[in-house]
Amino acid sequence: MNLFTIFVPSPSSLWTTIRPGGAFNIACSFAALWALIKVSRMLRWRVKTTQLLGPTRTSLVYGVSRDLISSHDRAAIYERWATEYGVVYMIPSVLGQTNVVLCDPKAIAHFYARETWTYVKTPLTLAFLESSTGKGLLWSQGETHRRQRKALTPAFSNAAIRKLTSVFYDSAYKAKGQWDNVIESSKDDEVVIEVQNWMNHISLDTVGIAGFSHDFGSLDGKRVSVAEAFDTLGNNPPSAVGRAVFLLASVFPIILKIPNKRQNLFKKLGITMEKISNELLIRSRREKDANMSQGGEENSLIGLLIKSEDQDAELHMSAEEVVAQMKVLLLAGYETTSISLTWVLIELSRHSDVQTTLREELLAFGPDPTYDQLKxxxxxxxxxxxxxxxxxxxxxxxxRLAAADDIIPLSEPVRTVSGNMTDSISIAKGTLITISMEAINRSSTIWGPHAKEFKPDRWLTEDGIGGKAKEVQGHRHLLTFVDGPRTCLGKDFAVIEFKTVLSVLVKNFVFEMRDGPDTPVEIVWGVLPRPRVVGEDGTGVPLRVRRYE
Incomplete structure (x- = not known):
């Protein structure tokens, strides 16, 4: 008899065996095996991870995650817990998960130094990024991330950004010209302008020209499909049900594949960005061939991407990776800069004295500053x-998720669940680590008693940045651009664009909150959290704007 028939029954005989209830038994066996694996991992985690104090769960299913995601000031909650439980603590999360929250500069520096190798993106984050931007710089990890980042780095060098400063000025002056026209056509000396929409236009046109040598023309009133996709997301924030589904997806990422309104909007945005990216790539490949025949050279980001497509390139990227990098740049260049520009106009409208001082510095300086002068x-x-x-x-x-066991040092000891004090914590593979960049940036313990206030003067004196803040590693002691191997590659691009646009607008216009300096502002979620004046639709931020005479 054939040994194969003894150990591997035919499909028909197998079906005969499981048909009377065997399928149910097999399903139960798989469920039991899954549960056993989960329990064994949990036991290992409890043995290998330092058990820390922290808040009690408020929900059997969601732990404290639903409280955090529905809060108007998540950073304040993290800070309050740090005051109560210490610079590192544990919070109960979805379906029995536990997150370790780091609020200690020394621990955070250790974490960021090992990010993308020891600490990696969660399955939920990977699934979301792959579906929205593809397998580009935001999605990649380890050696893949190192290769992609190295290939893109020349486009963000000081020399490259110095050449792009004129592009930033062009976009700022286009907006100025449009605002001048609006004010001239008004019967009054001032008009109400929804500034967030304009900051979106500035950011999109700038990233198009600087990154892809393409003018989207949104400042000229052209309809741009990707801008409409971003705006649609901003006008449709997640519902309570949507937030609950997203939390459950942290345990079961496959939930992201279940269609819902917001997921469909993200999918549409991804498709739109991919279509635009492919169109720009086709055009740029043609221009590259023409430039080569004329001895020209393409130095933009898209030029580097096209060079990396060559199979013989030292830092080769696949066609899929190239498109993903373009989607990443569109997303990051559009969202982050426009959000920051909107926030600074809100803060200047709330603090007229700061706005006046800034304008006086800019006017006293004279002509538009160069790249080096801006710095x-x-x-x-x-x-x-x-x-x-x-x-x-x-x-x-x-x-992030710990991909290996680790020991994180602390700058000050914390009390464990057992009552012992420790100046380091053990982290087991599979541990979830959370860092609130917003909480660290605003922490009174780190930044002093006026940490929640908008006080630019703190940056002008030697003692303005306190000792604890100086322990925070990262760009200017901030976690805004994170740190370590995943430090934002475009941070210098973003800061110079920010300074350029702001200098033009503040020299030429005066900004006020439409309904007074105490006008309440709330946070709504587009792709990222954006400000909105309470009572406005979408992401509306209407300000009173008049020419500075």
Whole structure:
């Protein structure tokens, strides 16, 4: 008899065996095996991970996650828990999961130094990024991330950004010209302008020209499909049910594949960005061939991407990766800069004295500053920009998964569940680690008693940045651009664009909140959290704008 027939029954005989209830038994066996694996991992986690104090769960299903995701000030909750439980603590999360929250500069520096290798993106984050931007720089990890980042780095060098400064000015002056026309056609000396929409236009046109040598023309009133897709997301924030589904997806990422309104909008945005990226790639490949025949050279980001498509390129990227990088740049260039520009106009409208001081510095300086002057010669502009980035980081928090066991050092000891004090914590493989960049940037313990206030002057004196804040590693002691191997590649691009646009607008216009300096502003979610004046639709931020005479 054939041994194969003894050990591997035919499909028909197998079906005969399981048909009377065997299928149910097999399903139960798989469920039991799954449960056994989960329990064994949980036991290992409890043995290998330092058990820390933290808040009690408020929901059997969601832990405290639903409280956080529905809060208007998540950072304040994280900070309150740090005061109560110590610089690191544990919070109960979805379906029995536990997150370790780091609020200690030394622990955070250790974490970021090992991000993308020891600490990696969660399955939920990977699934979301792959579906929206593809397998580009935001999605990639480890060696793949190192290769992609190295290929893109020349496009964000000081020399490259110095050449792009004129592009930033062009977009700012286009907006100025349009606003001048609106004011001239008005019967009054001032008009109400919905500034967030204009900041979106500036950001989109800038990233199009600077990154892809393509003018989307949104400042000229052209309809741009990708801008409409972003706006649609901003006008449709997640519902309570949508937030609950997203939380459950942290345990079962496959839930993201279940169609719902918001998921469909993200899918539409991804398709739109991919279509635009492919069109720009086709055009740029043709121009590259023409330039080569004329001895020309393409130095934009898209030029680097096209070079990386060559099979012989040292840092080769697949066609899928190239399109993904373009989608990442569109997303990051559009969302983050426009959010920061909107926030600074809100803060200047609330603080007329700061706005006046900034305008005086800019006018006293004279002509439009160069790249090097923007970096070094305008201290108050620099202070206003970094105070905005401190209070309003576009990405407020992140959660990572430990891919290996680790020991995280602390700058001060914390009490464990057993009552012992420890100056380091053990982290087991599979542990979830959360850092609230917003909470660290605004922490009173780190930044002093006025941490929640908009005070650019803190950046101008030697003792303005306290000792604890100086322990925070990252760009200017901020976590806005994170740190380590995944430090935002475009941070210098973003800061110079921010300074350029702000300098033009503040020199030429005066900004006020439409309904007074105490007008309440809330947070709504588009792709990222955006400000909105309470009572407005979508992401509306109407300000009173008049020419500065």
């Amino acid at each position: 070094a010669n305008l201290p108050y502009l620099d202070a206003v920009v970094h105070e905005t980035l401190r209070l309003h980081p576009p990405v407020p928090e992140s959660t």
